[in-house]
Amino acid sequence: MPRMPGATWRPVINVHKNGTKEHRGLVLHVQAGDNSPFGWFDRTDSQASSDFWVSKTGTIEQYVDTGVDYAWAQAAGNPYYASVETEGEPSEALTAAQVEGVAKIYAWGHKTFGWPLVVVDSTIAHGLTWHGAGGAAWGGHTGCPGDLRKKQRADIMARAKVLVGDKPARKVSLAHIIAAARRDPSAPQGHTTYKDEVLLVERALADEGLLSKAYVDGSFGTRTVSAYGALQRRYGYSGTDANGIPGLTSLTRLGKAHGFTVTP
Secondary structure, three states, rough: OOOOOOOEEEEOOEEOOOOOOOOOOOOOOOEEOOOOOOHHHHHOOOOOOOOOOOOOOOEEEEEOOOOEEEEEOOOOHHOOEEEEEEOEEEEEEOOOOHHHHHHHHHHHHHHHHOOOOOOOOOOOOOOEEEEEHHHHOOOOOOOOOHHHHOOOOHHHHHHHHHHOOOOOOOOOOHHHHHHHHHHHHHHOOOOOHHHHHHHHHHHHHOOOOOOOOOOOOOOOHHHHHHHHHHHHHHHHOOHHHHHHOOOOOHHHHHHHHHHEEEEE
């Protein structure tokens, strides 16, 4: 069962069994109260629950089999994202222990489900998002988790990267990546043009949930071109601007999210 080591397992009745459709990432919530919400989540009349809860002292409770079943935390977003409630009020910042606790959850999710190590403001992108981003479709809680906690997602992600041993990436040359994207698809199987640089891009695409880790091999082949095209469409490009050949703007944006810089 996908239960997080170090979290106290407290199963609740408010859960949708075998309902998870995708592992996009984690949604940050605020409890708007203190003390464990277990009792509230274990009542049929509450119609509420979350995957996790983190107390102000850093205690972590898990209520559902994350990644298989889903909790009732963000309405239409439930089948796609896991959720974490955090003790306290929207006007309060997360404590240092809470930042650590949420980072531990995210690091576990990264290793278990491939959640990318990125902060997003979206209901479709993979990463660490926030409840209010979903608007009415996610229950209309636009003030959740509050501006202070929303900004702390950067701190959470920085700590999660340390916990998973994420290494600072090197620079990649746009010219090299474009050359690889044009040469590798038609070259013999396993051919690599600029292997080390392509690996950085492929790992980022895999973290975005767009490329299977089986194809992270340093060859910018057809699977990688297709994955990069999907990234371009995610970024809002269309037509020939989403043909899978990297451009400076999209590659720089990807690099900023995944720790590498881009040179001409």
